[in-house]
Amino acid sequence: MSRFRGWARRNLWTIVALVVLGTASVVYAFAFxxxxxxxxxPTQPVDVPRGEVGTLGAARFQVExxxxxxxxxxxxxxxxxxxxxxxxxxxxxVTPDPExxxxxxxxxxxxxxxxxxxxxxxxxxxxSNPTSYPGDEMNPFSCQMGYGPEYVIQLYYTVPAGGAxxxxxxxxxxxxxxxxxxxx
Amino acid sequence: xxxxxxxxxxxxxxxxxxxxxxTKPSDEDLQGPFVTYAGFGEQVEGRxxxxxxxxxxLADRLTAPGWTGETxxxxxxxxGTIGSKLGITTPDVSVRVGERIxxxxxxxxxxxxxxxxxxxxxxxxxxxxxxxxxxxxxxEGTHVTARIANGFRVRLDSAIDMVLDLTQxxxxxxxxxxxxxxxxx
Numbered sequence: 001m002s003r004f005r006g007w008a009r010r011n012l013w014t015i016v017a018l019v020v021l022g023t024a025s026v027v028y029a030f031a032f033x034x035x036x037x038x039x040x041x042p043t044q045p046v047d048v049p050r051g052e053v054g055t056l057g058a059a060r061f062q063v064e065x066x067x068x069x070x071x072x073x074x075x076x077x078x079x080x081x082x083x084x085x086x087x088x089x090x091x092x093x094v095t096p097d098p099e100x101x102x103x104x105x106x107x108x109x110x111x112x113x114x115x116x117x118x119x120x121x122x123x124x125x126x127x128s129n130p131t132s133y134p135g136d137e138m139n140p141f142s143c144q145m146g147y148g149p150e151y152v153i154q155l156y157y158t159v160p161a162g163g164a165x166x167x168x169x170x171x172x173x174x175x176x177x178x179x180x181x182x183x184x
Numbered sequence: 185x186x187x188x189x190x191x192x193x194x195x196x197x198x199x200x201x202x203x204x205x206x207t208k209p210s211d212e213d214l215q216g217p218f219v220t221y222a223g224f225g226e227q228v229e230g231r232x233x234x235x236x237x238x239x240x241x242l243a244d245r246l247t248a249p250g251w252t253g254e255t256x257x258x259x260x261x262x263x264g265t266i267g268s269k270l271g272i273t274t275p276d277v278s279v280r281v282g283e284r285i286x287x288x289x290x291x292x293x294x295x296x297x298x299x300x301x302x303x304x305x306x307x308x309x310x311x312x313x314x315x316x317x318x319x320x321x322x323x324e325g326t327h328v329t330a331r332i333a334n335g336f337r338v339r340l341d342s343a344i345d346m347v348l349d350l351t352q353x354x355x356x357x358x359x360x361x362x363x364x365x366x367x368x369x
Contacts, residue, residue: 119269121304123303159302159303159304159305163303
């Protein structure tokens with residue numbers, strides 16, 4: 001033991017240099033990927049409770065209406081929701097950048113997220129109404145927040161029965177990442 | 185004699201390095217997929233996909249509403265249920281015969297699985313592969329691997345493999361593809 005201590009004392013600065021250089025190498029190797037992950041995914045979400053308005057960039061978002069049709073209920077059967085599934089219909093009021101011009105076309109995506117035993121699940125809204133519930137027949141695939149008058153986008157999410165419990169609508173825009181909104 | 189321990193230590197180090205070199209993981213081990221093997225009638229899970237195979241057979245001709253699939257080769261059909269666990273995904277499904285890889289055919293159009301899957305909403309139906317007839321007479325045809333994954337080249341992600349012996353499968357003249365549809369979630 002004393003021989004090892006003697007050796008360690010004689011080579012102290014070499015050992016310290018190796019530890020510092022090794023740690024720095026690992027940090028350097030992963031720094032780029034870590035920064036990419038942080039900047040290109042919605043790692044800075046802002047929670048927006050129901051009834052409140054969230055701001056992403058210069059655009060404003062607010063959940064105006066949520067309708068939840070359960071396929072295994074009388075209401076769901078009346079509107080043609082498939083057994084074993086639920087359909088969540090969300091109306092989101094979008095107020096694009098009031099100072100934007102036609103050159104400022106900025107897309108945004110609104111996805112439904114909800115917890116599950118396997119982890120958080122994500123659904124994209126369908127562009128057409130999968131039910132006979134009254135509403136828009138066709139919708140744009142993504143929203144536009146760069147310019148123009150405010151509008152309400154109606155989105156249809158088909159999920160497994162009970163799958164949307166505890167969920168939220170996540171609003172992202174490539175221009176605004178890593179910021180995002182979570183509309184409850 | 186004073187140098188003997190140092191020489192022995194050096195030889196031990198060289199021997200250790202040689203053992204390490206000979207036993208180091210291959211690129212396939214370091215970058216390859218995490219494979220889950222599937223049989224018939226059992227649901228298996230990858231990181232984001234689920235799969236339950238029901239049946240596999242060969243056919244000379246396939247039919248679906250408004251479509252007839254003639255081929256100079258042979259059709260391999262695998263029926264089952266595929267699902268996504270966490271998010272929307274379009275699975276890549278292929279069959280490896282020896283060194284050759286055949287992607288699932290899109291000739292049948294909407295009559296086969298292969299569209300995007302939504303989380304928790306599995307689809308039941310079939311995948312069809314158009315293979316050269318010669319595989320039935322080759323040794324490789326007894327050990328064919330069907331792979332279901334999130335991409336064509338899977339790196340450090342999960343994949344679901346099924347090993348099939350084509351010579352043991354039912355061989356039908358004409359077979360009707362089942363219409364794909366949502367399975368019970």
